[in-house]
Amino acid sequence: MRSPLSLAVVATTLAVAGAAQAQQPVDPYNGPVQVAPPAPEPPEVLNPYGQQPYYPPPVYTYPVAPPPPVYNPPYYVYPPARPIYIPAPPVVYRPTLRCTNCVRATPPKWDGARRFSLGVDGTVMGLNQKVGNDNLVLGGAGVHFRFRSRGRFGLELMQSFLHADYWNGNYQRNSYPFQMSLMLYLMPNDDKHHFNLYGLAGFGVMFDSIKIFDNPAQDFVEWEGHFGLGAELRLKWFAIEADARMLGLIRDDSAGAAGFYQGVQGAPVPGRTWGASGNVYVSIWF
Numbered sequence: 001m002r003s004p005l006s007l008a009v010v011a012t013t014l015a016v017a018g019a020a021q022a023q024q025p026v027d028p029y030n031g032p033v034q035v036a037p038p039a040p041e042p043p044e045v046l047n048p049y050g051q052q053p054y055y056p057p058p059v060y061t062y063p064v065a066p067p068p069p070v071y072n073p074p075y076y077v078y079p080p081a082r083p084i085y086i087p088a089p090p091v092v093y094r095p096t097l098r099c100t101n102c103v104r105a106t107p108p109k110w111d112g113a114r115r116f117s118l119g120v121d122g123t124v125m126g127l128n129q130k131v132g133n134d135n136l137v138l139g140g141a142g143v144h145f146r147f148r149s150r151g152r153f154g155l156e157l158m159q160s161f162l163h164a165d166y167w168n169g170n171y172q173r174n175s176y177p178f179q180m181s182l183m184l185y186l187m188p189n190d191d192k193h194h195f196n197l198y199g200l201a202g203f204g205v206m207f208d209s210i211k212i213f214d215n216p217a218q219d220f221v222e223w224e225g226h227f228g229l230g231a232e233l234r235l236k237w238f239a240i241e242a243d244a245r246m247l248g249l250i251r252d253d254s255a256g257a258a259g260f261y262q263g264v265q266g267a268p269v270p271g272r273t274w275g276a277s278g279n280v281y282v283s284i285w286f
Contacts (some may be wrong), residue, residue, distance in 0.1 A: 003271065004273060037194070038228065048077060070249075113190055113191075114286060115147060116285075116286055117148075117283040117285045119146075119239075119282050119283030119286070120141060120144075120281070121143070121282070122142075123141065123142055123278070124137065125138045125162055125277040126138075126275050127275035129273060132166065132167065134251070138173065139162060140158050140160055140163055140165060141160070142161060144156060144281060144283075145157045145158075146283065148183075150188065152185045152186070152189070153185075154184075155180075157178075159178050160177050162175045163175075169196050170213050171207060171212055173210045174209045174210075175207070175209075176208075177205075179226060185198045185232075191236055195233055195234075196234070198230050198231075199228070199229050200227065201214055201226070202226060204225075205221065205222070207219070207220075207221055207224055208221070208223075210269065217256075221252040221253060221258070222260050223249070224248060224249045225248050226246060228248055237284055238283075239283045239284075240283065242278075242279065244276065245279070247275040248274050249272070251271045251272075251273075
């Protein structure tokens with residue numbers, strides 16, 4: 001007994017053969033043009049989680065780097081390194097090299113001002129005191145020291161030794177005035193100023209020793225103040241100066257023999273005295 005599948009195959013084969021016999025021949029050059037039907041589209045793969053079309057994501061592949069080569073060099077064991085001691089470099093003293101392109105320091109230029117002077121002087125001093133019928137005049141010499149600034153100011157220290165002799169030696173007076181003066185010059189201190197004028201003022205002390213006839217000498221002390229004007233002629237280190245000074249003297253009644261003559265008229269040294277002096281100096285400036 002044949003199966004239904006075999007019967008269906010035989011029937012299909014007979015139908016196809018009959019259709020082939022019934023088809024008329026077609027002229028490929030004169031008959032109608034046959035257009036081939038379009039190719040069917042590929043079936044869509046449905047998303048298993050929904051009804052929309054699902055396109056699987058692309059798969060990327062990355063190249064894998066080959067593993068690095070393995071080297072097996074021989075293995076050596078070295079002995080431990082010993083500490084190395086580096087001694088300090090020796091100190092080498094080298095002579096200073098002479099600079100060829102250096103700007104040499106210019107030595108300070110002398111400013112042309114001489115600051116100090118030493119010298120000797122001659123002095124004549126007259127006082128308003130009478131010895132008999134004569135006015136008292138003393139004369140002598142002395143030494144002096146002067147200091148000058150670069151400008152117009154100066155300082156003077158002077159010690160004089162004066163003497164007077166009257167009545168054929170029966171009246172003798174020795175006086176030793178010491179004076180300190182501040183000075184003001186007309187022009188600044190410079191060698192190019194050969195001639196200069198100055199004023200001065202100061203104070204001092206004068207020691208007196210007076211001998212009358214054959215009596216012992218009597219000592220007195222007088223305080224004095226003075227002021228004056230002078231002129232200077234200086235040629236670099238050598239100078240000649242001259243000045244005139246007005247003096248005022250007060251006797252110190254607490255010193256020497258002055259205590260015996262308080263209130264006495266005609267004392268060897270009056271209580272108040274005034275006078276004038278003239279001085280000529282020879283100085284060396286350096």
